[in-house]
Amino acid sequence: MNVLVxxxxxxxxxxxxDITLNRVDLVAAVQQAxxxxxxxxxxxLSVDVPAGLFVEAHQPMLxxxxxxxxxxxxxxxxxxxxxxxxVFAEQRDARVRVSVRDNGIGIAPQHxxxxxxxFERLHERxxxxxxxxxxxxxKRAVGRMQGSCGVExxxxxxxxxxxxxxxxxxxxxxRNSE
Numbered sequence: 395m396n397v398l399v400x401x402x403x404x405x406x407x408x409x410x411x412d413i414t415l416n417r418v419d420l421v422a423a424v425q426q427a428x429x430x431x432x433x434x435x436x437x438x439l440s441v442d443v444p445a446g447l448f449v450e451a452h453q454p455m456l457x458x459x460x461x462x463x464x465x466x467x468x469x470x471x472x473x474x475x476x477x478x479x480x481v482f483a484e485q486r487d488a489r490v491r492v493s494v495r496d497n498g499i500g501i502a503p504q505h506x507x508x509x510x511x512x513f514e515r516l517h518e519r520x521x522x523x524x525x526x527x528x529x530x531x532x533k534r535a536v537g538r539m540q541g542s543c544g545v546e547x548x549x550x551x552x553x554x555x556x557x558x559x560x561x562x563x564x565x566x567x568x569r570n571s572e
Contacts, residue, residue, distance in 0.1 A: 408534045413452035415539060417562040420447045420492065424481055427460035437468055437477030447483055448562035449490045455535045456559075460492070462528040463555050467496035470553075489541075490561045495554040501547040509545070532557070 421443050428439060449456070460481075467479040478497045483490060501509060509529050536543045536557050547553035 408455065408458075408531055408538065411455075413455060413538060415450045415452060415560075417448050418451045418453045418456055420449055420483055420490065421445055423451075423453065423456045424460055424492075426457045427464055428481075430457070430461050431464055431468070437471075437479065439464070440480045442480065442482040443492070444483065447485065447490060449492075450560040450562050451539045451541075452535075455539060459532050459535050459557060460494070462532050463494040463557075466528060466555070467494050467498065467553075471496065471498040485561055486558070488561055489558045491556050491558045493554050493556040495552065497552045500549040500551050500553055501545065502549045503547075 421441075424441055424443055428441070464479065464481070468477045471477045475497065480495045481492070482495070483492045532555075533543055536559070539559055541557055541559040543555070543557045545553055545555050
């Protein structure tokens with residue numbers, strides 16, 4: 395019950411908190427989210443995010459989004475398999491796509507849209523614990539940061555969840571007038 399209440403508070407906070415979009419170092423955000431996983435992470439995690447890749451985002455919200463995607467990637471796997479999770483990113487014109495790929499159970503096509511809604515669960519709590527709020531937080535937070543999100547998945551073969559955010563504008567070098 396405590397986890398449910400906390401998740402509901404987090405979901406509500408995503409809508410209410412004042413956000414300012416700033417230049418955020420994507421490597422640092424991924425590292426911070428991975429660090430928050432702590433003991434929840436069992437399996438392998440590889441990160442392929444180019445150094446110097448920045449997005450326009452609200453840093454705490456971006457870390458929460460990546461943390462939620464990583465948590466799901468490590469959680470939804472077959473009982474006798476070891477999770478293998480990969481985070482990668484690429485710039486696409488004025489946007490940056492961050493992807494979290496896993497070797498998990500996958501999601502059937504008919505369920506790929508509904509997983510983004512509050513309390514939508516595809517499995518029994520005993521099989522895969524959780525509240526069904528994590529991806530709803532991702533969708534709401536990414537939307538508030540002027541981004542989009544989605545999933546590509548094959549049932550039984552894993553999933554790739556992605557978010558796209560505006561690429562950070564280059565910071566102009568300040569000139570000293572001497």
